[in-house]
Amino acid sequence: MVITYHGGQFFKVSFGDTTIAFDPISKISKLPVVKFGTDIAFISMNHPNFNGVEQVAHGNKEPFIVQGPGEYEFGNVTARGYGVKTVYEKVERYNTIYQVRLEEINMVFLGALSSAEIDSKILGEFGDIDILFVPIGGGDVLDVPAASKLAVKLEAKIIIPMHYDAVACQAFLKEIGVTDQKPLDKLTLKKKDLQEIEGGVRILVV
Numbered sequence: 364m365v366i367t368y369h370g371g372q373f374f375k376v377s378f379g380d381t382t383i384a385f386d387p388i389s390k391i392s393k394l395p396v397v398k399f400g401t402d403i404a405f406i407s408m409n410h411p412n413f414n415g416v417e418q419v420a421h422g423n424k425e426p427f428i429v430q431g432p433g434e435y436e437f438g439n440v441t442a443r444g445y446g447v448k449t450v451y452e453k454v455e456r457y458n459t460i461y462q463v464r465l466e467e468i469n470m471v472f473l474g475a476l477s478s479a480e481i482d483s484k485i486l487g488e489f490g491d492i493d494i495l496f497v498p499i500g501g502g503d504v505l506d507v508p509a510a511s512k513l514a515v516k517l518e519a520k521i522i523i524p525m526h527y528d529a530v531a532c533q534a535f536l537k538e539i540g541v542t543d544q545k546p547l548d549k550l551t552l553k554k555k556d557l558q559e560i561e562g563g564v565r566i567l568v569v
Contacts, residue, residue, distance in 0.1 A: 364466055366550040368567035369397050371412050372475065372498065372525045378466050381438060384426070385461070385472050385496065389415030395569075400424025403437050405444075407459045407474025410451060431459055440465045445485045449477040451503045462489060467554045470494040471517070475504055475526070479513040486517070493557050495519035498526035499535045507531055511538040520560045523550070523567060532566060539564055 364378040371394045372386035383403040388394045392411035400421035406414045406428065419426050427437050432446040442463045449458040460481070461472040471492050497514050498504035504526050505513065514522045524535055536544055539562075546568040 364468060364552055366494075366523070366567065367548070368523075368525070368569055370395055370569045372407070372496070373397075373413075373415075374472075374496065374523075374525070374567075375399065375401070376465075376470075381440065381465075382424070383440065383463070383465075384419045386413040386474065387415040387419045388412060390418060401426045403427045403429060403440060405442070405459075405461050405463070405472065406430040407461065407472065408449075408451060408456055410456070410475070413475060429461070431457075443488070445488070447476070447478075447481065447485070449475060451475055451477065460485065468493045468557070470496070471519070472496040473498060473505075473513075477504055479505060479509040481513075489517065492517055492519040493554075494521045494523060496523050496525055499524045500527045500531045507534045507538055511535060514539065515562070518562070520557045520563065521550075521552075522562070522564045524564070536564060536566075 367375045371388050373388045374385040376383045382401045384401040385405045388396050389411040390396050398418045401419040404416050404419050404426040429435050432444045435442040444459040446457050458474045463470045497510050499510040541564045546566045550565050
């Protein structure tokens with residue numbers, strides 16, 4: 364599995380012949396955009412910062428779009444979406460938390476989450492989390508103290524921050540207690556690699 368970051372909450376996850384995208388940035392967003400083809404696109408919120416499905420349709424790739432709560436299956440990917448109320452740009456909206464399983468790896472993508480208070484029934488469904496994508500930038504999403512507290516609570520083997528700037532990134536690393544983390548342009552791993560990791564943070568950069 365190879366994970367690359369494209370700013371905001373936009374991630375590309377490639378494994379074998381399958382590519383998935385989390386929260387692709389729309390071309391009408393104020394954030395920088397990129398374009399590539401994917402098989403599946405997970406959209407956590409209907410907002411230009413996260414719903415750019417047109418940016419992940421390219422060539423012969425027309426993505427299967429997942430947008431909202433429910434259970435989904437596409438090829439060897441299974442997913443479940445959990446809807447939670449949140450506030451983004453001072454407007455109450457719905458954010459979808461996604462749990463995605465592939466290659467026996469359990470990923471949880473928190474989306475544009477503004478509150479760390481998640482229903483215990485939802486938390487109970489996550490199981491052992493291998494990779495947790497968590498927003499840390501504050502403002503419209505979790506701030507550093509709330510994000511770090513939730514990340515520790517969920518006990519993920521690898522934590523990948525998103526929706527951040529350099530200041531928030533350094534504050535998050537300090538809060539978590541990580542001092543020697545070097546930014547990566549991509550993260551490559553296999554299930555067996557996760558057996559030796561517990562609570563590790565990986566900073567991906569554009």
